[in-house]
Amino acid sequence: MTTSCRHYLIGAYLALTVLTASSARAQEDPSKYPTRAVHIIVGFAAGGGNDIIARIFAQKMQEGLGQPVIVENKPGAGAITATEYVAKSAPDGYTLLMSASGLSINPAVYAKLPYDAVGDFTAVSELGSYPLIVIVNAASPIKSVAELVAYAKANPDKMNYASSSASFQLVTELFKQKTGAPMQVIPYKSSTEAVMAVVSDQVTMTIADAGPVSSQVKAATVRALAVTSPRRMEDLPDVPTLKEAGVDVDAVLWSGIFAPKATPPAVVNKLERELMRVARLPDIVARLKLIGIDAVGNTSDEFAKILAADIARWGAVAKAANIKMEQ
DSSP states (O other): OOHHHHHHHHHHHHHHHHHHHHHHHHTOOGGGOOSSOEEEEESSOTTSHHHHHHHHHHHHHHHHHSSOEEEEEOOOGGGHHHHHHHHTSOSSSSEEEEEETHHHHHHHHBSOOSSOTTTTEEEEEEEEEEEEEEEEETTOSOOSHHHHHHHHHHOTTTOEEEESSHHHHHHHHHHHHHHOOOOEEEEOSSHHHHHHHHHTTSSSEEEEEHHHHHHHHHTTSEEEEEESSSSOOTTOTTSOBTTTTTOOOOOEEEEEEEEETTOOHHHHHHHHHHHHHHHTOHHHHHHHHHTTOEEOOOOHHHHHHHHHHHHHHHHHHHHHHTOOBOO
16 A cells, blocks of 8 residues: 555545544434523623623533533624634534624614524523713703703704714614704724723713712712612612613613534523523522623523514614615
8 A cells, every 4th residue: 555545544534533423413402402502692702791701600500501611702893703713513412502782782773793593592591780870070050851951952063972882872863852952973892991081071961871980989980870770789879771761762782602603402492491590590690690691591581582573673783874884
């Protein structure tokens, strides 16, 4: 046998081995899931809200599933990179997406995406929901939502707001549409930077999540005017909701787990039950509450309905505001 022939046979053997292994995994009995590590892909850098939630749940999921649950960060392009990665992964339950409301908002602001938010994913369970907080600098003369709107209308050339993502921008655009308040968006890389822009008086206001806002409210560097949720926040009981302030806006963002489409129903059901179990653990509820997040843990069907409703809602807001973004 010649050397080249030997190399060919070795290569063919290795290729067959890989193919056999891949085929075995694809035909794995769903009732035995999981038999190896489960990976949760996060589209943002470590330390952010989604990353923290994923790691809190992953720790408890390991105990319930009996296999390692590994959180991987694949930041880039507003989570589009991570979302595409999971969409193209094997539908076997071993590669999951930890996504925020961006999955429902990106289709509204990007003309073209490398995935379909509904067609390429199965919603598994919503892990947590969180309101946003409307803030201005503590030294600002603006002391209420009504005064904010009046100031914006009286000073359209001066009025601006900080935003770090399409999610926050669309909530603010919805506020603008409901009040008629003109204001210009100033982009920032993170919600922390957007909040600090208000603290340093670089912008008039922002609508951001509780994580970076709460500490600044308590430090009296910013003034909270309202929350976007249907009820007041426990940590900020004196801050009214937007509806209480006279603005018909009710916007709560979410974070949850998605699996690639065609993932076996038995696998989705097992993950759904496990995530619902974890979301109801008292220590998990308490840990999420500390970062301004309400634990949810709903069913796959319930979560899918939320996703569909949000895609329609934010699509209408983006169209009315004529918002289009480039990747």
